[in-house]
Amino acid sequence: MAVFSAPSFDQHELVAFCEDRSTGLRAIIAVHSSQLGPAVGGLRMYPYADDAAALDDVLRLSRGMTYKSALAGLPIGGGKAVIIGDPSREKNAALLEAMAGFIDSLGGRYVTAEDSGTTVADMAQIAKHTCYVSGLDSHGGGDPSPYTAYGVYCGLRAALQQQRGSDNLDGVRVAIQGAGAVGSHLARRLIEDGATVLVADVNPTLLTPLQVLGAEVVEPASILSQPVDVLAPCAMGAVLNAETVQQVRASIIAGAANNQLATPAQAQQLADRGVLYVPDFVINAGGIIAVYHQRQHGGALSADAESTLLQHVEGIGDKLGLIFKRAAQQLCPPHVVAEAMAEEVLLAQGRQAATEN
Ligand code: NAD
Numbered sequence: 304m305a306v307f308s309a310p311s312f313d314q315h316e317l318v319a320f321c322e323d324r325s326t327g328l329r330a331i332i333a334v335h336s337s338q339l340g341p342a343v344g345g346l347r348m349y350p351y352a353d354d355a356a357a358l359d360d361v362l363r364l365s366r367g368m369t370y371k372s373a374l375a376g377l378p379i380g381g382g383k384a385v386i387i388g389d390p391s392r393e394k395n396a397a398l399l400e401a402m403a404g405f406i407d408s409l410g411g412r413y414v415t416a417e418d419s420g421t422t423v424a425d426m427a428q429i430a431k432h433t434c435y436v437s438g439l440d441s442h443g444g445g446d447p448s449p450y451t452a453y454g455v456y457c458g459l460r461a462a463l464q465q466q467r468g469s470d471n472l473d474g475v476r477v478a479i480q481g482a483g484a485v486g487s488h489l490a491r492r493l494i495e496d497g498a499t500v501l502v503a504d505v506n507p508t509l510l511t512p513l514q515v516l517g518a519e520v521v522e523p524a525s526i527l528s529q530p531v532d533v534l535a536p537c538a539m540g541a542v543l544n545a546e547t548v549q550q551v552r553a554s555i556i557a558g559a560a561n562n563q564l565a566t567p568a569q570a571q572q573l574a575d576r577g578v579l580y581v582p583d584f585v586i587n588a589g590g591i592i593a594v595y596h597q598r599q600h601g602g603a604l605s606a607d608a609e610s611t612l613l614q615h616v617e618g619i620g621d622k623l624g625l626i627f628k629r630a631a632q633q634l635c636p637p638h639v640v641a642e643a644m645a646e647e648v649l650l651a652q653g654r655q656a657a658t659e660n
Contacts, residue, residue: 304355311362316342317412318362323401327393328386330402331357333365334413335381338649338656341411342382343437343594344368345418346402346429350389361385363540363562367584368591370645374622375588375615377595382413390420399425403432411435416594417446437594447590450612451559452488454589454619459493459533459557461620462581465627466555473497476531478521478553481538482509485559485587489535490518501529504538533557541565543580548572557581570638582641585623589616 306318317334334342344365351357361383369381386402388394406415406429416437417426423446430436459477460470475498479486482504490500490513500518503526504510510520521529527542528550536542536558543556544565556563556578563583564570573580596612597604604612623637626644630637 304358306358309355309358309362311359311366313362313366315362315365317409318358319405319409321402321405323398323404326395326398326401327388328398328401329388330384330386330405331361332384332405332409332413333361333382334409335362335365335383336369336649337380337382337412339369339373339377339652340379341414342368342380343372343414343416343591344381344383346384346386346415346421346425347418348386348388348390348394348420351385351387354387357385357387360540367561369649370642371584371588371591372595373645373648374585374641375592375619377591379414379591379595383418384413384415386420394420394425396428399428400432403429403436406435407433409435414598437598446484447593448484449488450593450616451587451590452485452492453613454592454616455485455489455535455537455557455559455586456492457617457620458581458586458623459535459555461623461627462533462555462557462579465624466579474499475533476501476529477533477535478526478529478531479503479535479537480523480526480542480558481536481560482506482513483537486535486537487513489537489559491516494518501526501531528552536560536563543569543573545569545572548576548578551576551578553578555579555581557586558583559587561587564638567638570636574636579627580636580638581623582626582638584645585626585641586619588619592616 315335319332321330365381365383372379414435426436464470477498478501482502493500494516501521502518503521503523505523530552533555534553540562543563592615626637626641630640
């Protein structure tokens with residue numbers, strides 16, 4: 304399996320392959336950049352089809368974290384870790400302890416947090432063996448998904464403002480793919496604001512509570528092509544490929560999933576079809592913003608600290624407003640503009656560090 308020539312390898316600072324035969328742990332930790340600070344990013348557990356798929360995921364996700372934190376104005380770098388395995392069958396205390404040992408051995412270059420396939424309870428387990436963990440209940444933190452959902456809500460409204468000159472959600476039709484932690488919080492907020500919500504999930508048990516609130520349930524296979532104003536992918540990455548972009552009938556795509564575009568080409572394909580694609584790594588930064596604030600305080604947030612955190616998350620809408628404006632001026636997809644803006648942040652920090660030395 305090639306690493307340096309892997310399609311998603313992009314000057315990553317460190318890629319660690321972790322194997323512990325006694326527990327069956329096979330994991331990869333990737334630090335894309337620690338230029339702005341220690342690399343922070345979730346620990347994902349997923350039954351990847353093969354090692355190359357796991358490597359591709361961790362390389363893409365860690366790079367996305369660098370860009371996400373840079374644009375969210377956070378002094379932290381980009382990292383991610385993946386455990387290859389089925390969390391429902393293969394996750395146990397010994398495996399998490401072995402993973403904690405590998406994280407600890409990096410001495411703080413990578414700080415972990417929960418992600419798909421891991422929970423706040425898993426982070427508490429890992430924290431018994433390393434201090435390089437965020438998102439713990441005991442730190443006043445825990446599940447970051449309500450903040451991610453709030454950021455998506457703010458970003459979705461910024462996109463409506465850009466496209467329609469109003470961010471009023473009354474009567475706006477939104478199709479949400481995935482009624483998990485983020486998707487369900489988002490659905491509730493949108494329904495509260497008068498939006499019509501269509502939702503799909505491969506796990507039907509998650510849909511009933513949203514149906515009770517008034518959401519319309521649709522088949523997972525048809526969610527991307529619903530005749531709606533906004534499509535909110537909140538399930539998995541790479542859902543927008545050359546084929547599926549042709550099926551999208553929404554004029555805005557604004558969702559939480561990381562790496563929604565299968566390849567960079569889809570940014571232009573969506574723009575050519577008149578679809579405003581809101582860059583995922585900007586709109587879904589609410590969770591990492593929360594993790595940062597909670598880690599700074601090292602305990603439960605006071606009302607003032609919580610209000611500062613919420614204002615920071617609301618800034619996602621303002622940042623997107625700037626990105627949309629620049630994109631319109633440069634006739635360029637917002638995703639491309641957002642990447643360029645993140646690189647500007649990194650360059651500026653590099654210049655400042657050089658003058659200080
Ligand atoms: P989750 O696992 O709680 O929810 C995802 C949901 O998607 C699950 O209920 C799953 O059954 C469903 N799903 C999977 N495949 C589907 C399909 N084909 N069609 C419909 N539904 C499908 O995850 P989450 O925490 O809600 O995160 C959602 C997405 O947002 C993920 O891609 C995650 O990486 C990203 N994200 C989450 C956070 C966070 O704070 N949780 C932060 C940033 C990004």
